Amino acid sequence: MKKESQGREQGKEIHAERTSRAIVKLLKQEGRMDALQLAKQLGVSRMAVRQHLYQLEDQKLVSFDEEARSMGRPAKMWKLTSEANRLFPDGHAELTVHLIESVREAFGEEGLEKLLDIRNRKMVIEYQLRAPMSLTLEEKLKALAQKRTSEGYMAEVIENPDRTFYFIEKHCPICEAASSCSGICSKELSVLQQVLGIDVEVIRSEHLLAGGNRCVYTIKTIN
Secondary structure, eight states, X not given: OHHHHHHHHHHHHHHHHHHHHHHHHHHHHHOSBOHHHHXXXXXXXXXXXXXXXXXXXXXTSEEEEEEOOSSSSXXXXXXXXXXXXXXXXXXXXXXXXXXXXXXXXXXXXXXXXXXXXXXXXXXXXXHHHHSOTTSOHHXXXXXXXXXXXXXXXXXXXXXXXXXXXXXXXXXXXXXXXXXXXXXXXHHHHHHHHHHHOXXXXXXXXXXXXXXXXXXXXXXXXXX
């Protein structure tokens, strides 16, 4: 009986851990959500979701903002904290940051800039092979999203009714490195522009390092 009881307890712990991971993954993919939205997506009760959210809050992995509703009390809109980034691919963050600091110390900002230029030229070539100019804009964006997802960016493309697109990256596997060197982010924007071509406008409308939940690029063809 004791072994059966232990087995049941272990089963409950495993289920609870899976539910918590599913909540974190949903918040990463979808952005801010309330407990009811999460419950519907996961097929569990709102009370169960709330219990998991409060546990994740204790672990500093989630936080919430209150959003006014037309009826009743404000809703708690839950989102991931920066601490939650450690649960996702980090692209060898610590090593990368140390390398950036070492290059900066040895060669100065000019040397670091040259290193980033070399990196970006290689990225442009690699991405252009995945998304050649012969493709339509939508096809290029989807090819880039697939490539970026394989690199850990959790990318997707959304087409808007006005034929503009959102290129969304829900995670940044080089976030620590980008925090240490802002040139990485500015140059990645340049890479995307070069790959898509001069007849396409690319604007970063949301930015992880600026406090957003994701990086969002608004993309449209220039008439």
